[in-house]
Amino acid sequence: MEEIEKVFCVPGESYLPVLDALYDATFIQVISARHEGGASFMAEGYAKSTLKPGVVFATRGVGATNLSIGVHTAYQDSTPMVVFLGQVHSQFRGREGFQEIDLEKYFAPITKWAVEVKDAKRMPELVQRAFKIAKSGRPGPVIVSLPEDVLPIQEEMIFRPAMNIPKPAPSETEINHVKQLLNQTEHPLIIAGGGVKNAQAELELLHFAEKYSIPVMASFRRHDVFPNDHRLYVGHLGLGVNHNILETVKEADLIIALGTRLSEVTTQDYSLFDNKQKLIHIDISFDTLGKVYTPEIGILADAKEALKALFSLKIQDKWTEWARNRRNVYEKVSRLRVTKTDVINKHVIAKLVEKLPTDSLLTNDAGNFAGWLHSFYQFKEKHTYVGPTSGAMGYGMPAALGAKLAYPEKTVVSLSGDGGFMMTVQELETAVRYDIPIIALVFNNEMYGTIRMHQEMHYPNRVMATDLGGVSFSGMAKELGANGYQVHTIEQFESAFLKALTHRYITVIEILTEKEQISVTSTIEDIRQR
Structure with a gap:
């Protein structure tokens, strides 16, 4: 139902029944890695490239802890990933069994959800929920713990069709508020993040920026969100950024943060904005809005839907010179x-x-x-x-x-x-x-x-x-x-x-x-x- 074509793993005896099932699933390629950390990085890189959930398997506590670096990466990078981990026999839990870790508690801080399947009949329900959670809202990793005694049980597995992921759009009131703020600004700037990539909204961002001549910056390690050779691209907010590029942000009087969580690096240790600047924050995750900076307006929306709605604004293009100046600065320091x-x-x-x-x-x-x-x-x-x-x-x-x-x-x-x-x-x-x-x-x-x-x-x-x-x-x-x-x-x-x-x-x-x-x-x- 999820159309998974590749999975990554390091094999373990705790989930041998799954490996045996994959033997018959010839439509899925199994990539067996040399280390669980490598397997999880492969799954994360695959997911980030395809924009589909990466799937990785590992054994109990030792394999789980080895791959946790990839889980943390997926969490901070908003990458959809479903991680299946073998778990000790249910009768051995709480006795410090061989390689035992409480996987739900261990991974709770760095996942969107962690669940243990304790009843084989609920396997379809919980696995499908895992994929839904990994893909919806701000994407991220989900852990599914598979006790050794649950996997061999044979039950009828009934899977429902994969759920459509909700794509909320801005309200008319929010659109009007954005229009009001844009009409008042002299130096607007878009900071585009991974939410644009996840929504596959790069083209909509390009059209929106071109229509109103608003310069665009990429958030930390999201360089390909906007063509770097475009006249409206003005830099990347990462580590060791040239101070002249940072001046673009400091001179902006209105920031449109689009699909970015405004991380520590993007905001240069949370020091880049000041109280004089107004912020429009658009993100698919409610928890992201206002988490770092309180916005003038926070809009819970899919980046593509937001950009399509904003494209209909009737605003006079008055920022061409501002965009040209900041592009010149970028070209001077990055040539x-x-x-x-x-x-x-x-x-x-x-x-x-x-x-x-x-x-x-x-x-x-x-x-x-x-x-x-x-x-x-x-x-x-x-x-x-x-x-x-x-x-x-x-x-x-x-x-x-x-x-x-x-x-x-x-x-x-x-x-x-x-x-x-x-x-x-x-x-x-x-x-x-x-x-x-x-x-x-x-x-x-x-x-x-x-x-x-x-x-x-x-x-x-x-x-x-x-x-x-x-x-x-x-x-x-x-x-x-x-x-x-x-x-x-x-x-x-x-x-x-x-x-x-x-x-x-x-x-x-x-x-x-x-x-x-x-x-x-x-x-x-x-x-x-x-």
Whole structure:
């Protein structure tokens, strides 16, 4: 009923009856991963790409805790996911049975719903409710706990058709209020988030912004919500944003927050707005409205329905000059020019821009290396970026595997640092086993770079625990059956990258980078001097 085509797992004896049932379900491809964390990242990346629930299975407490990082990512990223977890026999509960955890309590803070199926007859009801909850409102993860003694019971399973997800629209009163506020504003700004992507409302946002000449910013790691090369795109609100781009928000007198929860990063530690600015907050989740900032008007609505309703407003276009000015600022600070003295990171992004088809899909891990991607890469089409707003290390490569399974015809590239890549590197074997041909870029500076940066800010010259040992990721890739290249120069990178694009086989390109250039704008010595 839910039209699930792929599920991800690490097998466990606690849910063997489910695995046996999947043996007969030939219409579902089962991707068996090397680690539950990798499996959950794959499911999350797949879900974020398809906009359908990702499904992942794992065993009792040990498997469940391993995959919890992917559950947390799905929760913070508003990604629909249904997680089925084996559970100990009901007779053993409360005795600290083998691998026992109270899964409902454990996952309650990071899921939309967690439920244990205690009666086999209720399996259809609870599973269908799990999918409905995962998809409706602000999407997110749901946990279904499967006790070992419930799974073998044979009962007639009657499933109802999948429920249509409600898509509320603004009321006439709310539309009139928005019109009133827009008529009074001089510098409006749209901040567009994941709710636009989940509602598949990118085109409606484009038409709305163009009709009224309102500039658009993307919230944290939602770069592909609006074409970056469009005259109305004015930047991304993420980590290490150029202060000139932040000035656009500070100069705006009316913020239209569309499908964004106004997270800590998007709002720059909740410091970006002031009491003089008016806020229109439109979101599918009632709990999101007013949670961080009290809006002048909060509208509970699906982003697409809201934009269609707002498109009918009769308002004179008076913001063309404001939009042009802020676009000029964005172009000035984000224009990609490379010289021989620039670090290889920037050259790599330039080659991605030059060589990749515009519909290529990029994923990234957490780390300072992503600063070059976020600052200089232009996302021109929808469904071309998958990144973790949770900031989870180890995400990039397994998420790319999920994204490639969602869009097998697209070129999929992951970007990782050496620290994050090592956390889920075992999933390279999964990629080889299932022939999932992604290109994995690893920026190797032999340290936890982001943590080192903050360490130097607060405790200069006192390096502790952030240096890493030398690892040949290209050699490791070859040992696992993938193609592997180690490069020192941009010429070497270009050669390896072109081979990867041509061969269409799982490829790891290890890019050796210097420790000193710790971020896009600073060296370690710069930070120490400050």
